[in-house]
Amino acid sequence: MTSDRGRLTLGAVAYDPKVVTIWDGFRRWFAAQDLDVDYVLFSNYERQVEELLAGSIDVAWNSPLAWVRTRRLAEAAGGQARTLAMRDSDRDLTSVVVVREGADAAVAGLSGKVVGTGAVDSPQGTLLPLAHLAQLGLDSGVTVRRFEVGVGLHGDHVGGERDAARALVAGEVDAACMIDGNHLLFAREGILAAGSTRIVAQTPPYDHCNMTVVDGPDGGDPARDALLDRFAELLLAMDYGDPAVRPLLDLEGLKQWLPGRLNGYRQLEEAVDAAGFYDQAGRVTAQGYQP
Amino acid sequence: MLSPTEDLVGLGGIGLDQGGHLLIDRALRPLAPGQRLKVSDGGENLGVHLRAWARSRGHGVEGDVVVKGAAGDRRLAGAVRAGGPDPSQIVDHPPRSWGLAARGALVELGGPDLASADLDSRPQVWSDLAPKLYAQATAAQWDPATAVDWQATAGMSSDELPDEVETAVVQVMTFLIENEQAALAVPAHFLGRIHPHFREVVQLLAVQVADEARHIEVFTRRARLRGLPLGVSGAGGRASLQTLLDEPDWSLASFLLSVLGEGTFLSLLSFLERYAPDPVTARIAHLALQDEARHVAFGLGHLTEEVATDAGLRGRLQAAIERRHDTLAATAGLASDVHDALVVLAAGSWDPPAIARGWDRVQALQADMDEGRRHRLVRLGFTSREATELSALHTRNFM
Numbered sequence A: 001m002t003s004d005r006g007r008l009t010l011g012a013v014a015y016d017p018k019v020v021t022i023w024d025g026f027r028r029w030f031a032a033q034d035l036d037v038d039y040v041l042f043s044n045y046e047r048q049v050e051e052l053l054a055g056s057i058d059v060a061w062n063s064p065l066a067w068v069r070t071r072r073l074a075e076a077a078g079g080q081a082r083t084l085a086m087r088d089s090d091r092d093l094t095s096v097v098v099v100r101e102g103a104d105a106a107v108a109g110l111s112g113k114v115v116g117t118g119a120v121d122s123p124q125g126t127l128l129p130l131a132h133l134a135q136l137g138l139d140s141g142v143t144v145r146r147f148e149v150g151v152g153l154h155g156d157h158v159g160g161e162r163d164a165a166r167a168l169v170a171g172e173v174d175a176a177c178m179i180d181g182n183h184l185l186f187a188r189e190g191i192l193a194a195g196s197t198r199i200v201a202q203t204p205p206y207d208h209c210n211m212t213v214v215d216g217p218d219g220g221d222p223a224r225d226a227l228l229d230r231f232a233e234l235l236l237a238m239d240y241g242d243p244a245v246r247p248l249l250d251l252e253g254l255k256q257w258l259p260g261r262l263n264g265y266r267q268l269e270e271a272v273d274a275a276g277f278y279d280q281a282g283r284v285t286a287q288g289y290q291p
Numbered sequence B: 001m002l003s004p005t006e007d008l009v010g011l012g013g014i015g016l017d018q019g020g021h022l023l024i025d026r027a028l029r030p031l032a033p034g035q036r037l038k039v040s041d042g043g044e045n046l047g048v049h050l051r052a053w054a055r056s057r058g059h060g061v062e063g064d065v066v067v068k069g070a071a072g073d074r075r076l077a078g079a080v081r082a083g084g085p086d087p088s089q090i091v092d093h094p095p096r097s098w099g100l101a102a103r104g105a106l107v108e109l110g111g112p113d114l115a116s117a118d119l120d121s122r123p124q125v126w127s128d129l130a131p132k133l134y135a136q137a138t139a140a141q142w143d144p145a146t147a148v149d150w151q152a153t154a155g156m157s158s159d160e161l162p163d164e165v166e167t168a169v170v171q172v173m174t175f176l177i178e179n180e181q182a183a184l185a186v187p188a189h190f191l192g193r194i195h196p197h198f199r200e201v202v203q204l205l206a207v208q209v210a211d212e213a214r215h216i217e218v219f220t221r222r223a224r225l226r227g228l229p230l231g232v233s234g235a236g237g238r239a240s241l242q243t244l245l246d247e248p249d250w251s252l253a254s255f256l257l258s259v260l261g262e263g264t265f266l267s268l269l270s271f272l273e274r275y276a277p278d279p280v281t282a283r284i285a286h287l288a289l290q291d292e293a294r295h296v297a298f299g300l301g302h303l304t305e306e307v308a309t310d311a312g313l314r315g316r317l318q319a320a321i322e323r324r325h326d327t328l329a330a331t332a333g334l335a336s337d338v339h340d341a342l343v344v345l346a347a348g349s350w351d352p353p354a355i356a357r358g359w360d361r362v363q364a365l366q367a368d369m370d371e372g373r374r375h376r377l378v379r380l381g382f383t384s385r386e387a388t389e390l391s392a393l394h395t396r397n398f399m
Helices: A020-030 A045-052 A063-074 A121-140 A158-167 A180-188 A220-239 A248-252 A266-275 B021-026 B044-058 B130-139 B163-191 B201-226 B233-247 B249-274 B279-310 B311-326 B335-348 B352-379 B384-393
Strands: A007-013 A036-042 A059-062 A078-081 A085-087 A095-100 A115-117 A141-148 A175-179 A196-203 A211-217 A257-261 B007-008 B034-041 B061-062 B065-068
Touching: A007 A020, A007 A045, A007 A220, A020 A248, A036 A045, A045 A059, A045 A063, A045 A211, A059 A063, A063 A078, A063 A121, A063 A211, A063 A266, A085 A220, A095 A121, A095 A158, A095 A180, A115 A121, A115 A158, A115 B061, A121 A158, A121 A175, A121 A196, A121 A266, A141 A158, A158 A175, A158 A180, A175 A180, A180 A196, A180 B044, A211 A220, A220 A257, B007 B021, B021 B034, B034 B352, B044 B061, B130 B279, B163 B201, B163 B233, B163 B249, B163 B335, B163 B384, B201 B279, B233 B249, B233 B311, B249 B279, B249 B311, B249 B335, B249 B352, B279 B311, B279 B352, B311 B384, B335 B352, B352 B384
Parallel strands: A007 A036, A007 A059, A115 A141, A115 A175, B007 B034
Antiparallel strands: A059 A211, A078 A211, A085 A211, A085 A257, A095 A175, A095 A196, B034 B065, B061 B065
């Protein structure tokens, strides 16, 4: 593990070119605070999680789905996963199911209809809203049409949700699933004109990304943990008033780092089980999922 | 129900997908972090959108209540005013971190330094004349298509304007065009190096560049007006102009170009206006003369102010003239093509008495140029004797 040399290696997924800008900038900022942080980019979250478990990286900037898999893999191996920090914008998100204005406003009206979702591995665009619809009694009564953009990115790429929204407007699907903020975004982009859609379901709040660390069966490595503690301390100390980090925080979509918390992932754990996406040991069991 | 500690904003039925967030932002502005704002009447999706919007802005949300976050107000922590919009509020040394910000703007910290703006000192760049000259410059812009009656020369008979005289006019125009190319390139080169804080100077130089572009146009148009081929571009003339382009120092370049070169051109254009054998030549010389007088006034103005604060500048100006003279010592000076063309132009014909008259007029022109240069050098604080010596070293190529 690279922390043996006093350096922390972070894994992040390259869902957008701006990821390089963000982590290059953060790397320089950490260096200015005397903490040697480097980063490795992965093309998909599954590989990132596997490398975290293998010890190739010290900490992973994980999607919520990657967190679920990491937790399962770590516990199956006798260790445990924990989280150091998350963005203020990672807390208490919801997803919504949207129909065209004028359609049946009751969720039951979706029975027998086509629901457009994001990519197969999108928590917010697919797994969570579909699980929610199932809980509302539409378990097998809808046909799902997935818009597979950026498979392996766990929904970080907004394209799948956007395509589902476009399909809704075009009448190709009867409903579309998306994160609450994207319903607002797509209105501003002109894809979903104000008043042209109606929200028929909203999930309970859930949490999104977090900085994930894995401890082995024998606990953590003290040298690495000291670096991780300092890393978390510096993350939480980043100040939006600091012009050196503000552009990076803007790019990463947060105003402030907050301590990680684990009570916002239960809904996704259940959705993963319901969809058969991972098994309890963290193995990928989703049909046809090829990140 | 409104808690006693909550403010209230009603959105009048406008959703956050219709601009309703502007009303919330406005209501939050005077609140301190942690204060609560109840939002109502924001359409049927208010609950969903308020949560998403507040999260993206770093605010908390509890049902229909926004709890103001601390981060948003931190955006302008440490922000400073970039001086003030009025010229009286210019600062002596604007930092490059102000970049392209409008003078007087509240500048958020961060963002790139304007690395190219190395001319960033008030004494070096600024002249109190700049705002006034810029206003005059914009008011005095003219359109070549309408300000000149091109037909007045195009329609002259060959008796009125013989080809042998027209050839001289075309040669002079050919010479003027290459000089104006240099007069365009030099300020254009420095424009991007002047800190935008000195806005009026940048604006004035931009108009100066546009002036020169127009001069190039009208001199070219005049040269082609009667169908003769353009004249000769002498190697010595181009070598002289090249030294202007090669001067990297703003003050020295301004001195060589505006005070000495364009200053000398004031005499030349005045001469052309007076002795032109046709109305278009006289008219375009008159129009260009007005513009050039402004260019000279600015160059002289800012150097006069700079000389007053920089004791060593006069010595550097002197050295610049001497250095340029040495560089050009091996060149021919004003090409005989140009000199002779000026004689014929001022003569208006090839009759011997007319040629003699033209010769005298060109001699007087050169004396007038020398007098003008000496006068401007004295304005910059040189003694009369120094001015005489330095004027004599000025390029024989006029510009």
